[in-house]
Amino acid sequence: MRTMLPLLVILVVGLRLAGASPPPQPVACTKGTTDCTVTNVYGSFPDRTICRAADASFPRTEAELVAAVAAAAAAGRKAKAATRHSHSFPKLACPGGRDGTIISTRFLNRTVAVDAAARRITVESGVVLRDLIRAAAAAGLALPHSPYWYGLTVGGLLATGAHGSSLWGKGSAVHEYVVGLRIVTPAPASQGFAVVRELVAGDPDLDAAKVSLGVLGVISQVTFELQPQFKRSVRFVTRDDSDFAEKVAVWGGAHEFGDMAWLPRQGKVIYREDDRVDVATPGNGLNDYLGFRAQPTLGLITARAAEERLERNGTDIARCLAARLPPSLFELQAYGFTNDGVFFTGWPVVGFQHRIQASGTCISSPEDGLLSSCTWDPRIRGPFLYNSGFSIALPRAAAFVADMMRLRDLNPRAFCDIDAKLGILMRYVKASSAYLGKPEDCVDFDVTYYRSYDDGEPRPHSDVFDELEQMALRKYGAVPHWGKNRNFAFDGAAAKYPNSGEFIKVKERYDPDGIFSSEWSDQVLGISGSPNIVDKRCAIEGLCVCSDDSHCAPELGYFCRPGKLFKEARVCSKDKSAAAGDDDLLDEL
Numbered sequence: 245m246r247t248m249l250p251l252l253v254i255l256v257v258g259l260r261l262a263g264a265s266p267p268p269q270p271v272a273c274t275k276g277t278t279d280c281t282v283t284n285v286y287g288s289f290p291d292r293t294i295c296r297a298a299d300a301s302f303p304r305t306e307a308e309l310v311a312a313v314a315a316a317a318a319a320g321r322k323a324k325a326a327t328r329h330s331h332s333f334p335k336l337a338c339p340g341g342r343d344g345t346i347i348s349t350r351f352l353n354r355t356v357a358v359d360a361a362a363r364r365i366t367v368e369s370g371v372v373l374r375d376l377i378r379a380a381a382a383a384g385l386a387l388p389h390s391p392y393w394y395g396l397t398v399g400g401l402l403a404t405g406a407h408g409s410s411l412w413g414k415g416s417a418v419h420e421y422v423v424g425l426r427i428v429t430p431a432p433a434s435q436g437f438a439v440v441r442e443l444v445a446g447d448p449d450l451d452a453a454k455v456s457l458g459v460l461g462v463i464s465q466v467t468f469e470l471q472p473q474f475k476r477s478v479r480f481v482t483r484d485d486s487d488f489a490e491k492v493a494v495w496g497g498a499h500e501f502g503d504m505a506w507l508p509r510q511g512k513v514i515y516r517e518d519d520r521v522d523v524a525t526p527g528n529g530l531n532d533y534l535g536f537r538a539q540p541t542l543g544l545i546t547a548r549a550a551e552e553r554l555e556r557n558g559t560d561i562a563r564c565l566a567a568r569l570p571p572s573l574f575e576l577q578a579y580g581f582t583n584d585g586v587f588f589t590g591w592p593v594v595g596f597q598h599r600i601q602a603s604g605t606c607i608s609s610p611e612d613g614l615l616s617s618c619t620w621d622p623r624i625r626g627p628f629l630y631n632s633g634f635s636i637a638l639p640r641a642a643a644f645v646a647d648m649m650r651l652r653d654l655n656p657r658a659f660c661d662i663d664a665k666l667g668i669l670m671r672y673v674k675a676s677s678a679y680l681g682k683p684e685d686c687v688d689f690d691v692t693y694y695r696s697y698d699d700g701e702p703r704p705h706s707d708v709f710d711e712l713e714q715m716a717l718r719k720y721g722a723v724p725h726w727g728k729n730r731n732f733a734f735d736g737a738a739a740k741y742p743n744s745g746e747f748i749k750v751k752e753r754y755d756p757d758g759i760f761s762s763e764w765s766d767q768v769l770g771i772s773g774s775p776n777i778v779d780k781r782c783a784i785e786g787l788c789v790c791s792d793d794s795h796c797a798p799e800l801g802y803f804c805r806p807g808k809l810f811k812e813a814r815v816c817s818k819d820k821s822a823a824a825g826d827d828d829l830l831d832e833l
């Protein structure tokens with residue numbers, strides 16, 4: 245997720261804060277460890293609820309974890325692993341029902357073993373990515389690929405198939421580097437209600453456990469195969485988007501860690517030229533990505549208030565003018581890269597893998613009483629965002645990009661909000677043997693956009709965003725990122741995975757009573773129910789695709805209409821005759 249808002253940038257770019265106020269704990273209990281709730285890092289799931297559970301446990305050892313799973317299994321109660329920060333947007337972290345038990349991996353956060361000779365590291369599942377890559381580096385080793393944000397836990401990032409960007413070698417998904425794991429699953433009374441299953445490379449069950457949505461049990465430990473420490477050389481180059489569609493097909497082959505960000509309104513693409521270089525290459529560069537640094541909360545609140553005014557009362561021209569600033573200021577600040585950890589003196593930035601691959605200083609800095617925080621901290625009324633991520637098979641990616649550009653050309657100003665959030669990020673992910681991993685080599689499209697704090701409040705040009713996503717999912721067969729997106733994106737998702745049936749078979753063996761299954765996991769795995777929540781204004785919230793005007797906001801002039809380019813799409817479009825015409829008039833100026 246790449247977030248930053250126009251005024252926010254004016255207020256904060258250039259500031260480096262010592263403190264940060266790490267995000268609040270997602271699990272809260274009113275009486276000790278009973279009567280609990282769990283939410284995500286935004287404090288709000290896509291349906292704006294938080295989840296309830298009867299109790300929570302916080303195991304510190306594998307034995308305590310086994311006891312927690314056994315207690316849930318013996319009582320026939322629903323259970324689910326929850327992590328330190330709970331970054332997934334959908335309701336993955338919720339145990340089923342309202343009387344389940346939350347098993348937090350917060351204190352399962354140790355490095356178990358590092359074998360430098362065998363290039364392997366074993367960590368507990370609650371270890372955050374930051375600590376994994378640092379422990380590897382301390383032994384002269386490197387995790388070759390990872391997500392860009394290092395606040396994710398090993399258990400959570402594996403469960404959702406999280407990735408960086410690469411088509412080289414085994415590719416960018418972290419689960420490709422798993423060579424063993426220990427998972428605690430429910431068991432019959434004769435085995436004490438819980439067992440530890442040890443899976444090693446070559447065991448077909450590993451293809452289920454590596455990307456599991458948390459429905460098989462709780463992973464206790466994971467062993468990764470690493471590589472000798474290496475350096476990368478990074479350079480960002482901005483060019484016009486005239487050859488963007490051709491480039492998307494080849495960029496992942498040209499650069500080991502290459503990615504692309506498209507600024508649709510500006511008609512530009514920011515190409516990341518990022519390659520492995522000899523470890524002797526001079527340079528001690530650091531990636532401290534601006535969007536993942538702590539920001540002054542006052543600035544975040546002010547920026548959000550300004551953005552709300554623009555969204556509600558602003559014109560397209562005003563929104564588009566504001567949207568020009570963030571990309572320019574990020575470029576001016578080298579996106580947060582420095583050549584030596586302090587100063588940026590020019591591209592390329594060369595540095596060790598662990599200093600370049602991921603960042604996230606807003607979770608690392610000392611508590612400062614909420615003077616500053618991560619951009620998305622739910623304790624303040626700051627930026628509030630949707631984050632959609634979907635992957636399209638590489639052979640179809642160029643055609644999708646061409647369609648996106650055609651949609652943009654119909655009304656470029658409708659795309660300004662995407663520019664304001666630093667564009668659509670494209671990353672490469674390789675086909676996986678994991679049953680719920682990517683079925684084909686693909687390009688992952690990641691887009692962040694404005695979310696209202698008010699349930700059902702329409703957003704200007706949301707029809708364009710919705711059409712784009714529906715086109716990706718339906719016309720191009722995109723698969724949604726398990727840890728991102730709004731509900732409608734998961735409709736029929738499991739059927740897009742040729743091996744989802746194999747996954748279900750393993751689930752039935754590991755957890756026949758569905759203790760680790762929830763309403764949400766049953767819906768997205770196609771077991772029962774639908775992820776859609778059909779109600780008034782559900783399409784405005786992304787909880788459904790509209791099939792009736794009431795799913796939009798007809799009283800405010802938003803009606804359910806076909807897409808402008810992808811006619812099969814159904815989106816909430818503003819009826820210009822019903823709406824005030826100010827925008828149109830001003831746009832002519």
Ligand SMILES: Cc1cc2nc3c(=O)[nH]c(=O)nc-3n(C[C@H](O)[C@H](O)C(O)COP(=O)(O)OP(=O)(O)OC[C@H]3O[C@@H](n4cnc5c(N)ncnc54)[C@H](O)[C@@H]3O)c2cc1C
Nearest residue numbers: 330331332391392393397399400401403406407458463727
């Ligand atoms: C700021 C930000 C940046 C991001 N950057 C990227 C990125 O670069 N690339 C990318 O692919 N994704 C990215 N994501 C999305 C992210 O990958 C997923 O949301 C994610 O992996 C969540 O990790 P988590 O540790 O917070 O797990 P959670 O969201 O807390 O949990 C996810 C699922 O994993 C299960 N789980 C957790 N631990 C265990 C365990 N020990 N055993 C069994 N199941 C378990 C949970 O029950 C739940 O079902 C980003 C998200 C945010 C908010």
